[in-house]
Amino acid sequence: MYYLADQRLKVASEKYGVALALKCRTLYQLFKLYKQGLVTQTVGREAEETLARECPKELIELIAPTVD
Numbered sequence: 001m002y003y004l005a006d007q008r009l010k011v012a013s014e015k016y017g018v019a020l021a022l023k024c025r026t027l028y029q030l031f032k033l034y035k036q037g038l039v040t041q042t043v044g045r046e047a048e049e050t051l052a053r054e055c056p057k058e059l060i061e062l063i064a065p066t067v068d
Contacts (some may be wrong), residue, residue, distance in 0.1 A: 012062040024055035
């Protein structure tokens with residue numbers, strides 16, 4: 001059982017499932033770190049490609065402003 005404190009992440013997990021919501025959030029965070037120069041290009045580009053391929057745009061919009 002997961003406890004999700006951020007309401008937007010909770011809504012995303014209810015609509016898309018916990019596994020997909022957390023996967024897409026992790027990929028999004030990796031992509032943001034890549035843009036800031038904090039992870040390698042290989043990791044960043046793979047995260048970007050997987051995000052585009054597997055994560056619905058609406059889900060990304062829900063999880064983008066979430067916090068830890």
